[in-house]
Amino acid sequence: MRLFTRRKESIQDKFESHVIQALRDSNINEINDTNEDRIKEIASEAIRPFAAKIGAQICASITRDRKSFRINKRTDRGFNKRLRRRYGKAFEAYVISTACALESVTMQEVNPDASLDENEQATRFALLGLHAKGCRVAGEVYALLHNGYPEGALARARTLHELAIVAGALADSTNDPAHANLAVRYLEHEVIDARGSAIRYQKDHIQLGMEPLEQGYLDELEARFQSAVAKYGPDFKKDYGWAKEYCPDANIAGLESKVQMSHMRGYYKLASNEVHAGSRGIFMNRHEFRGETAWRAGKTNVGLAEPASMALNSVHQLTVMFLVHGKSDSMDIETLAILYALDELRTRAGELFLEAAREIRQAELEFRASLRQTP
Template sequence: MLGKFKRSRHVDGDFLTCAIEDAVLDQIQKGLDPERVSDLISTAVPDVINELAPQLAAAMMKDKRTLRANKRIDRRFDRRLQKKWGKALDLYWVLHSVCAELGEKEARKKRESLAPAQEYTLESLTGLHVTACRVAGEVFTLLSHGHPRGAMARCRMLHETAVIACVIADAAADPDHHDLAERFLDHEIVGLRRDALQFQRDHATLGEEPLEQAYVDELEKRYAEVLLKYGQGFKRDYGWAKRFSPDDNLRKLEEKTSLSHVRPYYQWASSEVHCGARGLGQNFIEYRGLVLRDVGKVNVGLIDPAIMALNSLIQVTFSLAVSGAPEGPDVEVLLCMRAIEEMRSACSRAFADAQVEIDRTEERIVKRMQRKNPSR
């Protein structure tokens, strides 16, 4: 066996290599047969790695200087982004806040005389609106810090939320499908049971205790009840919509709610959720004549996720406050929705103006670079 390497040395990229080489050379000088060098290296590598890895980790964690430098870079980037996109982002947040407040007002209204089907509809749409507001807020945070692709990934969920909200709101006025909201809420048990069974299969590997059998038995009981009530097709992902749409999938629900035109954006957003080759192709960005791999923040491309997120949020808000309202919308709600439409137009223009200004600035910079270096 090679002796442990004791010589003091700074941790850098060649540390491990030098340690192994020095240790082997030391043994050769003591009479080691050179033919055994490769065998000794393969034997020594795990020991050297195990010895040096904690040192390297400790050095990285103590390196406050690099941490402070990276934080400064981040803060400077965020300031530059706010300078270019601040107006548009402010309008986004105002619109988001108005939608959230309108949804809160609808949820607070006293509605003692609602029929059960209307109560289910209100509960479903309120829950979907809460989800839409939260996710739209996440999109805002991602955009504010230069992560438009991450924001686009969240837009995927927002679109699904908008489609389901529109479906439930439309069905509320349809005598043949007035129980759709109840089906939607009852479908929760399908997901709960699926997740519980998966956890029971994998709990030992995860190092966790299994779920209590009484809880699992209760899930099985409730699951059997909903299948008896709604049929075997209810177990599918969109089984709650089986009667409303025999082809119970998101694409068909999009068609029924006239939202199928958003499908190209939805597919684009999906490539930022699923790890496929399509998503890898979006890791490149063109910057001043160069094609770079985008591994961090960017200050371009904010328009599409911002507008997609706001459109979905407004659709969910409309479903809750207007089309799905049990007693119909009042004048205040209609006025607010009209104001929201005006703000959406202003916000869209602000995002477009910001991108145009960035493009113009970049064109001027590239032209100056080309004059200084004509060969580029």
């Protein structure tokens, strides 16, 4: 009996040949009721080595297939070219706005001022650190926008918003004697997360195939942890425990309301769907295009304005917090002029993203209209 026709074997065909050979190697030459269980056992045992062998062959074939790679690369390059033609001015304005925000802070004296007390130095250090991280995250947002991933950019813009909220709380505390040490608490809360991460790692390091942490390091963390809890109370152990006295509802939503940024809650919740694995995020990832609905699994040229504006606003807020509350000297006319210039830059950049989005929407409407007119 001919098992295969004269054609290229499929994976299923190859597997059947593999099983037949395994049966022959086991001295089973006939299929009958007396050895059916043994046949099933041998066939089952043959699956894993066969799949591993074929998988390696497929991997090697794909790796050698440079033609497909070049086609995908050419398609990607074409999309990026069209995206930058549409958003070129907006991208340029975004880079200028965020670069100026960074430069406006680096122009300031970054070394601690000896005239500042402990609370003021902590506030300055924390605001400077939040601003630096914010500028880096803004660069990540840009990288995602520049390559057609607005949903990913929105997720990183969410992080920027959180940084701005914390900076707002620390800046607000500078005018409140009752909470003047909020930045100190914020910085010292680092040991809570560090200890928690160390305990988790120590528990999982064997399964991870990693070396355990040194006991001396763990003892040092534990001593710092106990000291901080003794100093600030048991609530300090919780997430946002550093803010419990300043804001009894010590979570990101409570702080957001406290510093009067709750008008951004809707955007924050929207962005959260791009961070977490809830079902809402799945439904949001389906989109309609010219009468068809599909999952979005790649790049797009729509939806860039929202994450861009959210990121630009947060970077501006972080910059304002430092220039107003993180400097060692009082507000002067130069700083005030810089703040106005930065506000103008971020506003202009946001408008350019909206303008590009409107142009794309109008071009799509015109294209659909031309299809309806085609005989």
